[in-house]
Amino acid sequence: MRLIADRGLARGAPENSLGAFAAALSAGFQGIKTEVRLTADGEAVLFGHRLSCNGLPVQALTRAELSQAQGYLVPTLSEAVDAFPEAFWMVTLTAGAAAPAVFSLLQQLGMRREIVITSLRHELALRAAELGTSECGLTVCHRPAALNALLYAAMPHRRLRSLIWDYEAVDAPLLQQANALGFRNYVYGAQSEAEHMLCHSLALRGLITASPECAGLTPPPPLQ
Template structure:
């Protein structure tokens, strides 16, 4: 079961930053999930929310303006993939207008990077998959009434919200040949349940509960957390998280 760190390890540092990614990597995780948005000057950046706390849209700001507003460097996609080139990257496309820029940015990288692109924008995933030899996945934030009729066939990977993970659905999905990831998993018991269900990966805010490539717990033993890294002192005065949440991996 793969351990995927949700926006890096951001217990003590700002999410979706190189500091958060470095701390996650130090825990022995397999990969990192992050969010892709497009700035007004055409930069693909790693940023979750559509708007800042003051109401301005990320799409209306240049990369420099966004960094200034956040009081911190907001990572650009390509530079981040080049810096952390040994990890699996789960890239959630948050902005449909970023589809073509994302294809252009990933084209020279697909041959030597581990990449999975996911989104609620299914049309965008069709387009990414049409243009690139890259794995794309569909995010599911509800419980399908009839799995056999759900439009999952183009996708090899399904990313389930934890509250909708059902053993029967997972069994059906595995039988259909899908890889199954889960997000919004909280605490030891939920992580253990995901392992017991045979899921392929957990996108977690607590990646220390799963060691790289193997569970840090079994069904009959408590979790053994990995040591937590110390946060850099330079992070202490950074702005807190912005307030607006939108659809996607919360």
């Protein structure tokens, strides 16, 4: 099971920064889960929130303005993937505006990087899957009444075979059913050590967490 750092390891660097990504990989995480948004000047940046520290929407700011507001250089998706080419990347599309830039990058990279494109907006994941240049997944924060209904649209797309579940929405039988249908399961949202231990006992491809200690890793000391 892969351990995937949620927005990197934000102990001595801002979340979703190159420093946080480097710290997570140094701590033993195999992958990074991050979010991509589009700035006013068309940059696909990695940023977890809709609003910056000054309360303005990310999409209303240039990358330089966003970086100034946050106090660090907000990385682009391209910069992060190039900086850590061996990492497994789980990139969440937060809105349709960023999709063209992300899809263009995926077409440039081909299959030379290990990237899974996910979204709560399942139509965006379907659009990414149609390109055929990256693995794709559906982020799911509810327990479906019928798993087949959730997966119906995904079945024709062979690269859309990942499910990213909220911890509170899953149980072992549901994950086993998804596995039997050929889907890879990831879980996010585990908080306590006991919840992390339970995830280790489930049929998961990966665990997305912000807590290396609960996941059994020893984080490096913060940079001085």
